[in-house]
Each structure stands twice: as structure tokens, then as C-alpha cells.
């Protein structure tokens with residue numbers, strides 16, 4: 402038999418010439434796949450993980466759950482799906498969300514079109530053919546469109562600690578938790594970080610470990626989840642008017658049903674403020690940020706909320722010095738507000754110690770633990786809850802080349818620039834789902850994902866109907882959008898602290914405020930752009 406006949410088919414031969422290649426199979430990649438295949442396009446999704454689900458595949462740490470309520474943190478494209486699926490808790494756990502994603506993939510027959518265990522390393526636009534050439538560790542595939550569903554919080558941030566290799570215990574990152582789980586019984590555990598993932602996992606790890614030492618650089622505000630079984634009455638109301646419920650939430654600033662109080666904190670009496678904050682605290686959840694309309698805009702108004710939250714910490718944590726350390730002096734909300742179950746109470750346990758590393762960073766990981774503040778802490782296990790290289794990390798870890806061989810890394814050397822967080826000038830037929838410059842992480846992300854996917858799918862269908870082969874954001878539209886994103890952010894308190902929204906958690910990352918604030922005006926703008934024949938994009942019938 403001639404050699405050629407025996408050779409394994411290349412990826413392109415095996416998959417054929419694709420219309421669309423999607424990178425990532427989380428909520429975004431899967432729904433993109435569904436929309437495009439339903440429209441008759443040849444599309445596949447490449448996923449680096451050995452399973453689908455993205456965030457909910459990787460983040461299996463103890464206590465991992467959503468902090469947008471389950472009935473809102475779910476797809477709305479199928480009425481039947483919404484009617485059939487039953488969430489068990491107010492805030493679903495990671496295993497339950499993963500079961501949901503797997504159910505959706507099976508129900509809509511998406512799995513045959515997902516290539517697992519396949520990392521995309523590069524994507525290059527060929528100006529002569531007008532197609533993308535995408536390279537994975539399994540071969541090269543050609544597609545007309547390349548869609549990045551790579552996730553805003555999928556690229557881990559693991560600080561480069563000196564000595565990690567010498568540590569004789571085990572270490573974990575919350576964003577890559579072992580599938581078989583970790584048993585911390587009788588172990589001395591060190592937790593590095595006090596953001597959302599740490600706040601969810603600390604109470605559970607503390608119950609198991611012989612001792613838990615929490616190394617804190619910046620204290621976080623957190624409000625109670627008051628999690629529990631989902632109220633059947635709430636489910637009944639939701640199912641009686643699914644469309645109305647979704648529509649009302651889509652008109653709210655974060656695209657989530659936070660009860661918005663239009664009154665201003667600074668125009669309210671101290672009794673009114675106390676009563677509003679008390680009520681929000683008793684309700685629990687992220688709706689706390691919607692307590693007053695000036696809370697995220699005016700520093701003085703924000704201080705009233707900060708005072709309330711700090712008082713709650715003092716009331717909960719018995720040791721006054723520990724309470725003081727746990728009390729943030731930041732603007733409330735400018736770093737992501739956390740939602741917890743027993744976080745502050747955990748510091749009353751005799752087996753939990755808080756170590757302040759704000760003045761001097763952790764010096765090194767040693768063979769037996771870690772050294773901070775000149776002292777060595779002996780540990781059997783270290784948990785890095787150090788977050789993500791948010792919004793741009795996953796995109797920039799792929800070698801993406803547009804017109805003239807220009808790389809996205811070069812293009813974004815000073816920070817990300819996009820048109821609507823959907824397109825990038827110089828990168829034709831290339832879309833990002835919840836990219837920088839879109840509401841993304843400052844919204845309920847599932848509706849944001851669905852809105853992007855619908856917009857992209859409609860755009861691709863429009864191009865087919867009108868015989869366009871190529872679409873690309875113009876530099877002018879992109880510049881105007883970036884200026885607008887900054888102007889909106891600068892009218893608020895969001896850019897006032899060193900948050901991951903700004904890239905401040907990753908050394909060397911340019912400081913640019915990445916998400917767009919305001920879901921409803923954003924959706925309106927996207928709709929207008931489409932209605933005007935994709936205004937701000939150039940469309941071409943040749944590649």
C-alpha cells in the first residue's frame with residue numbers, strides 16, 4: 402500500500418473546510434455552536450479541557466458556586482429548557498452547573514461537534530484566501546470565521562513565587578482543581594489570596610484542615626449569600642412569566658435582577674441608609690451594590706456603604722485586631738464584591754490564622770512551607786486563590802495574526818482595543834465573545850454571552866444573504882468605542898482601585914479598564930449597529 406494511503410488524515414482533511422471555528426466550549430462556545438449549526442453552517446469548537454463547561458469544568462474547589470442566582474445564571478434561548486430544568490439551590494454549586502451544561506450539550510446534540518483535549522496555539526488570517534488558518538497541537542484547520550469563546554476568567558494567574566519547585570507538600574490553584582477532590586484532613590494548609598474563590602473555599606477548607614493560614618494582601622468586602630434550597634414560590638413565579646422576568650432583568654444595569662433603588666445615599670437620612678443596607682444584608686447577594694443610585698459614582702455615598710460593611714465585620718469577628726485586618730479601606734464594588742457563606746465567622750475558629758502580607762509580599766516558598774514577614778510558616782499544602790489574567794489572558798496566549806501578519810499581542814501592547822468587545826480592526830472575520838469593551842464581567846454573564854452569540858450569528862447570516870465574504874471593524878469606530886468605554890468608566894468609582902478589571906493583579910499588564918459599564922445601553926448600541934447594516938464595520942464581497 403502506498404505511504405500516502407496509509408497516512409493519517411490531517412485535521413483539515415478530517416474536518417473539511419469549515420465555515421466557522423470556535424475556540425472554547427464553555428457557555429459561550431456551546432451556544433455559538435448551537436446557533437451556527439442550527440443555521441446550517443459547518444462549525445466546530447476546539448476545547449483545551451477534557452470536558453465541556455469551561456469555568457465550571459475547571460473550578461472544582463470546595464464551595465465553588467455562582468453568585469448570580471441560579472434561575473438567572475442560565476440560558477434563556479430555549480423556553481422548554483427553562484421550563485424543564487430545576488435548580489436545587491438559590492446559588493447552584495459547581496457540580497450542578499456542570500450537570501446543567503452537560504444536559505444542554507446533550508439536549509441540543511452539540512457534543513459530536515466539540516473537539517476536546519485540543520488547544521489552539523495560533524490563528525493566522527490569510528489575506529489571499531480570506532480565511533483563517535488555525536493551528537492546534539493536532540494539526541491545522543482552515544475556516545472562514547474564527548470566534549474566540551475563550552472566556553474572561555479562564556487563564557490562571559499563578560504568581561511566580563521563588564522556591565515553589567522545592568516545596569515538598571502539594572499545591573493547587575482554585576482554577577485547576579483536581580477532579581478527584583483534595584482531602585485536607587490533618588493537614589496544615591496555606592491559602593494565598595482573599596478574593597471570590599478564596600472566600601468561597603476558606604470556610605470549607607477550615608473545617609477539614611488541622612490548621613489554615615490565610616495570607617492576605619488586600620481585604621475584600623463580602624455580603625452573605627443566605628444560600629439554601631430554592632424557594633418553590635419563586636420558581637413558580639419565574640415559570641409563570643419567564644419572558645417577562647428575563648425582559649425586566651435585561652433592562653437593569655448589570656443585566657441581573659438586583660433591586661435598583663433610585664434614591665441617592667447622600668440625599669437620604671442616616672436612618673434611611675441604615676434601613677436600606679440592613680434590608681439588603683438580610684436579603685443577601687450582589688444586589689447590595691444597587692442599594693442607592695450614587696453608590697458606585699460618588700465616593701462619599703460609597704463611604705456610607707463601606708462603613709456599614711466594616712461594622713458587620715467588627716460585629717462578626719471576635720478578635721478586634723483580626724477584624725481590623727479583614728476590613729477593607731477600598732471603595733465598595735471597585736474590586737468585585739464577594740458573596741459568602743460563613744467567611745468572616747471562619748476567623749473565629751481556633752485553627753485559622755490570618756497573616757497580613759500587604760506591607761511586604763510573600764518572600765518565597767520553602768521546602769517546608771512559605772516565608773513571609775521574615776517568618777517561616779510550616780505547611781503541608783498550599784492553595785493559590787490568585788485569580789486570573791482576566792479578559793485578555795486567554796486571547797493573548799494564542800498567537801493571533803491579522804492583516805499584514807500583525808499580532809494581537811502587538812496590537813494590544815498598550816491594552817486591549819476593540820469595537821464593542823466583538824471585533825478588532827485589522828482582524829477580519831474574527832469575533833470575541835464577551836471581549837474587553839463589552840459588559841462581560843460587570844454583568845450577569847450568561848445573558849451577555851447569549852446577546853453576543855446572537856449578534857454574531859445574525860451577522861454571519863446577514864453576510865451570507867448579502868454575499869459578503871469579509872467583515873472587519875474600522876479603526877475609527879474602534880477608537881470612538883474605546884474612548885466611550887473609558888468615558889463611562891471614568892464617570893464612576895470603578896477605576897479607582899487596583900482591580901483585575903484594570904489588569905492590576907498581573908505584573909506588567911497595561912492598566913486599562915476593560916469591561917463596559919451598562920448592559921441595556923450596550924445592547925441598544927449593538928442593535929443599532931446591526932440595523933444600520935453593521936455600522937462601524939467594513940463589509941466586503943472579496944476576502
Ligand SMILES: Cc1cc2nc3c(=O)[nH]c(=O)nc-3n(C[C@H](O)[C@H](O)[C@H](O)COP(=O)(O)OP(=O)(O)OC[C@H]3O[C@@H](n4cnc5c(N)ncnc54)[C@H](O)[C@@H]3O)c2cc1C
Pocket residue numbers: 424425426427428429430447448449450454455456457458460465466467468469474519520521522550551552553554555598795799834835844845846847850
Ligand atoms: C469561580 C467562578 C465563579 C463565577 N461565577 C459567576 C457568576 O455567578 N455569575 C457570572 O455572571 N459569572 C460568573 N463567573 C464568570 C464565568 O466565567 C462566566 O459566567 C461563564 O462561565 C463564562 O463562559 P465562557 O464560555 O465565556 O468562558 P469559559 O467558561 O471560561 O470557557 C472558555 C473555555 O475556553 C477554553 N480555551 C481557552 N483558550 C483556549 C485555547 N487556546 N484552545 C482551546 N480551548 C481554549 C478553556 O479551556 C475554557 O474551557 C464565574 C467565574 C469563576 C471563575
